Amino acid sequence: MANDAAAAHIRAREATAGRDLVYPPTPVPLVVGVYDNHTHLDPSTGSGRGDGITPLSVTEQLDLASSVGVRGVIQVGTDVATSRWSAEMAAREPRMLAAVAIHPNDTPDLETAGTLDDALAVIDELAGHDRVVAIGETGLDFYRTALDGRAAQFRSFEAHIEIAKRHGLALQIHDRDAHDEVVETLLRVGAPERTVFHCFSGGAELARLCADQGWYMSFAGPVSFKNAATLREALDVAPRALLLVETDAPYLTPTPHRGRPNAPYLLPHTLRAMADHLQTDVSLLAAQITSNTELVYGRWDAHPVLVPDAHTDPRISPAGGLA
């Protein structure tokens, strides 16, 4: 409804009003690199959205990330347009792989409009692309979706699980206030071999359950927040072999830059917060997480990037990297 949209817009502006929108300085580089296995750099949600006062281009984002030891990212689509963008960008950028999906919060409207199946068909097609390595983010969000939208979320979630299994891809799960229903769905339908709880938001109990099932837990900025003791209890319980790390940029900026724009180059803050809490060496943890990440998604150089025609796309250098 228009009134709701206007109110949300005003709330967003108010939320932004008090924020420092200058991108934070780069952290001390990691000695052993890691991958950001969940970020949004697409123009509608990421760098191009203008979250920072001076938006960063994708190349600037990835160059900054490389400079601090973030070796690559998984760019995550949330609708048809951003999923297409993710697959196309990953096809020509060596530091990027893609995940494609319809976000659970978008599914009720698509279902009402009668276009959810068409959208799922696009995701199924994109899942066949070489550098698309995961289906996500999909799942259940009972925080932002009312009761009458849940049936559509369940249907879409189950369809995404099927697509992931049919294509042999990893699954990235968005679970907000829906732990029990997400787990129940995975067990009922059968989880893909590699299943990741993106931005893990449970406590020790969910972490134990994930550990029993061999499901991966990807921690984001909130694990570094002062008031996130429950998340750190989960981190204590999670086997190291099932740990992943992500930014979910441009959201969820880690301490000490909470409230400022987030970007993959800030991932070292989250990794160091995890290592601090676990009282382990950062490089040791980075090596473990890098190995886990490659087991889940494959290597970033497993499929070569397209070498585009420099004459038709001036943004692409002859070497295949974005200029």
Ligand SMILES: [Zn+2]
């Ligand atoms: Zn996300």
